[in-house]
Amino acid sequence: MGEGPQTMSSREIAELVEKRHDNVKRTIESLTDKGLVSFTPSVETSHEGSGSGPVEVYRVGKRDTYVVVAQLSPEFTGRLVDRWQQLEAGGAVAALNDPAKLRNLLLENVSIVPV
Template sequence: MSSREIADLTEKRHDNVKRLIESLIAKGIVQPQIEDEPSTDAVGRKRITQVFRVNQRDSYVIVAQLSPEFTARLVDRWQELEAAAAAPVPFALPRTMQEALRPAALCQAN
């Protein structure tokens, strides 16, 4: 999860979230990666913004510091991310008799 996404979830400014993360890094509490992310400013100009990529544990720590009332949103988002990652590839039922018989035909050919 990115620091920008945490800012959106907690309805805080991204620069404030980054400042908090930097203070937590200085204390040795969190250890996120930093990345450059393309974005567009309010006027429509292209910008490169540095964002932190945080793991699940660190995101809980950050949100607890920022806004305890939004911790539930963070938990919900991590559950969405985990469910999406664990979701099986959907199985498609055959639409025609030919599609249904194709696996049997392949077995007979071998």
């Protein structure tokens, strides 16, 4: 079972830059219209304070999150970098719990020295 590329939700971006989620979604849509970023629509269950229905969020790749945050709030780019490092570290931990992935990581990083 293969995993797709890591993404961050528009809701996570909104929390990182302390902006309203609808404003973040509009920015993503505007940047997409200009051909600068792309996203995948998704539906998540709502969280506290946002009502009881599902909420449409956008799943945005790493490169495009930098473009979105730079547009929304350049001073929060550091928070975005920190969050991606957390997500990537989580992926590394998940790989350590999967024997096949761990084996592949080890094989990729082993140097064979002739005797």
